[in-house]
Amino acid sequence: MPARKGTAARVTRAAAPLLWLGPAIALVGVVVIWPVVVLFRTSLQHFTPNGFLIGSAGMDNFRALFDEPDLRGILLRTVAWVVVVVAVTMLLSLALAQLFNQRFPGRRVARWALIAPWAASVVMTSLVFRWALDSNSGVVNVFLHDLGLVKFGSNEADWLGRPFSAFVWMMIVAVFVSLPFSTYALLAGLQTIPPELHEAARVDGASPWRSYRSITLPLLRPAFLVAALINVINVFNSFPIIWEMTGGGPGHETSTTTVFMYQLKQAYIGESAAMSVINFLLVIIVVLVFLKATRWKDQVN
Amino acid sequence: MSATVAAPVPRSEATGTERRPSAPRRRSGRTVILALFGYLIAIVFLLPYAEMVITALRPAKELSDRGYVPKHWDFSNFTSIWKTGFGDNLKVSLQVAGGATLVVLLVALPAAYYTARHRFRGRGLFLLLVLVTQMFQPAAMLVGIQREFLSFDLPSPTLSLILVNAGFNLAFAVWILNAYFSSIPVELEEAAMVDGTGRLGAMGRITLPLALPGIVTAVIFTFIAAWNEFIVALTLTSEPSQRPLTVAIHNYIGQYSVDWGHLFAGSVIATIPVIVLFAVIEGKIVGGLTAGSIK
Numbered sequence: 177m178p179a180r181k182g183t184a185a186r187v188t189r190a191a192a193p194l195l196w197l198g199p200a201i202a203l204v205g206v207v208v209i210w211p212v213v214v215l216f217r218t219s220l221q222h223f224t225p226n227g228f229l230i231g232s233a234g235m236d237n238f239r240a241l242f243d244e245p246d247l248r249g250i251l252l253r254t255v256a257w258v259v260v261v262v263a264v265t266m267l268l269s270l271a272l273a274q275l276f277n278q279r280f281p282g283r284r285v286a287r288w289a290l291i292a293p294w295a296a297s298v299v300m301t302s303l304v305f306r307w308a309l310d311s312n313s314g315v316v317n318v319f320l321h322d323l324g325l326v327k328f329g330s331n332e333a334d335w336l337g338r339p340f341s342a343f344v345w346m347m348i349v350a351v352f353v354s355l356p357f358s359t360y361a362l363l364a365g366l367q368t369i370p371p372e373l374h375e376a377a378r379v380d381g382a383s384p385w386r387s388y389r390s391i392t393l394p395l396l397r398p399a400f401l402v403a404a405l406i407n408v409i410n411v412f413n414s415f416p417i418i419w420e421m422t423g424g425g426p427g428h429e430t431s432t433t434t435v436f437m438y439q440l441k442q443a444y445i446g447e448s449a450a451m452s453v454i455n456f457l458l459v460i461i462v463v464l465v466f467l468k469a470t471r472w473k474d475q476v477n
Numbered sequence: 478m479s480a481t482v483a484a485p486v487p488r489s490e491a492t493g494t495e496r497r498p499s500a501p502r503r504r505s506g507r508t509v510i511l512a513l514f515g516y517l518i519a520i521v522f523l524l525p526y527a528e529m530v531i532t533a534l535r536p537a538k539e540l541s542d543r544g545y546v547p548k549h550w551d552f553s554n555f556t557s558i559w560k561t562g563f564g565d566n567l568k569v570s571l572q573v574a575g576g577a578t579l580v581v582l583l584v585a586l587p588a589a590y591y592t593a594r595h596r597f598r599g600r601g602l603f604l605l606l607v608l609v610t611q612m613f614q615p616a617a618m619l620v621g622i623q624r625e626f627l628s629f630d631l632p633s634p635t636l637s638l639i640l641v642n643a644g645f646n647l648a649f650a651v652w653i654l655n656a657y658f659s660s661i662p663v664e665l666e667e668a669a670m671v672d673g674t675g676r677l678g679a680m681g682r683i684t685l686p687l688a689l690p691g692i693v694t695a696v697i698f699t700f701i702a703a704w705n706e707f708i709v710a711l712t713l714t715s716e717p718s719q720r721p722l723t724v725a726i727h728n729y730i731g732q733y734s735v736d737w738g739h740l741f742a743g744s745v746i747a748t749i750p751v752i753v754l755f756a757v758i759e760g761k762i763v764g765g766l767t768a769g770s771i772k
Contacts, residue, residue: 196591197603199584207644208610215621280512288756289519292526295755297705299723300744304525307737313541315528364763413616415708434616449620456617
């Protein structure tokens with residue numbers, strides 16, 4: 177009897193974590209992990225344009241994808257999109273975090289304003305920019321017209337009509353919506369630095385810039401890396417900005433791989449899944465390279 | 478870490494008193510410049526949302542005017558928008574965000590509490606799962622989500638959206654709640670249990686109230702993320718009345734023209750309360766992010 181009671185108790189003890197963690201594991205398993213399996217499977221299947229499965233496709237979807245004449249440009253554009261947006265965001269965030277870490281009257285209210293693009297829907301923020309860039313009456317053009325820089329309805333005023341200027345503006349929007357999170361992540365990092373260190377440096381006669389470079393920056397590294405990594409993932413997967421402002425067009429000339437995946441999905445589910453698989457693997461590779469390059473383990477330990 | 482940066486410096490009285498006379502004056506000049514910069518940046522960050530409100534209040538016939546503000550202010554977009562089915566979409570958004578938040582709380586609270594309080598086999602694996610899934614985003618596996626939920630054939634897309642949003646926001650909630658629970662000393666709970674309260678009583682009376690700031694942060698983050706989610710909602714909904722606001726806002730974009738007045742009136746209704754909600758927890762964000770990154 178006691179022995180049986182013992183095993184029963186052991187079974188309950190082993191099952192206890194499952195009771196508490198089970199729902200979380202089930203939810204993540206069904207909603208986050210299983211779609212990855214379905215995604216990989218779909219990339220090897222053959223579909224009709226209206227979505228009927230008609231059998232296996234082998235590697236045909238990937239072959240079709242690599243034969244897309246626009247793919248090269250899309251890949252290069254995606255790299256530019258991620259690198260430029262994340263780099264500019266992180267640089268500006270360093271400055272913003274430094275500023276908003278100082279005490280000044282009204283800082284709280286100013287910080288509330290900083291949060292707006294984080295809280296607001298990116299879809300709606302992007303639509304405001306699209307409206308503000310309207311070539312005939314958009315407020316950006318009204319402002320530039322007042323400065324004598326553009327003519328209404330001219331080619332220059334049609335910012336979203338030309339691929340290059342459209343892409344630059346979309347990068348600006350992407351930086352704008354990424355800044356609040358990055359700034360707050362760096363603010364959190366700044367608060368972990370003991371003020372005595374700067375005090376000591378000042379007493380030693382170090383200039384503020386020297387103190388910033390030798391104390392703040394090295395100690396801010398972990399927060400900076402986390403923020404940069406999360407930005408890389410977010411910016412790579414970013415869809416609404418491009419979708420709302422140009423739809424990826426003209427043609428695919430302002431698409432990134434995420435937008436291209438969505439465009440393909442309308443009629444070529446298999447090929448879209450293939451693009452998605454590549455996106456997914458790219459994210460994983462980028463994360464791993466990033467972790468390795470920044471010697472993540474050393475940071476954590 | 479601090480040891481590598483600076484050796485402790487003996488602070489002499491002299492340096493302390495020497496700098497005192499000039500410091501306040503210089504600091505006040507510096508403060509003014511800092512404040513001006515701060516306000517300028519605040520204004521830049523609010524400009525797009527000001528333009529959103531201004532356009533929503535612009536009379537239709539002034540939409541192509543080239544002035545920063547309309548000649549007349551017109552509130553009719555905010556009344557007529559309810560005749561365009563906007564109420565249905567607002568309801569869907571509330572259901573999706575509210576439902577996802579509720580599911581996340583119900584699922585994340587026990588998981589976070591248990592991992593914070595117990596050492597067990599598989600704990601590391603579970604936390605790794607949470608960490609890794611935090612890097613997964615629906616956009617990267619959209620086709621998989623679409624085909625999976627197509628095969629589930631749930632009675633309404635709202636249910637699918639609740640599940641998807643709950644799943645993708647769970648990791649963050651577990652992470653932040655775990656950090657909060659870990660920071661609450663076990664002794665507090667044990668003391669309550671000694672006083673005759675059961676384990677659940679101790680949890681309800683001691684731990685949950687102490688973790689409330691973390692719970693509020695997790696709730697608001699989840700709610701806002703689900704409220705603003707776009708690409709999955711765009712993919713899983715087809716009935717106009719079953720779409721949440723981020724997708725439904727496109728009803729005002731026609732083939733040849735855009736009803737900017739209603740579009741931005743809807744955007745204002747969808748955005749401004751959320752910005753206010755987020756501002757409410759502004760003070761907790763820094764703490765939340767610190768807890769999230771240290772763990």
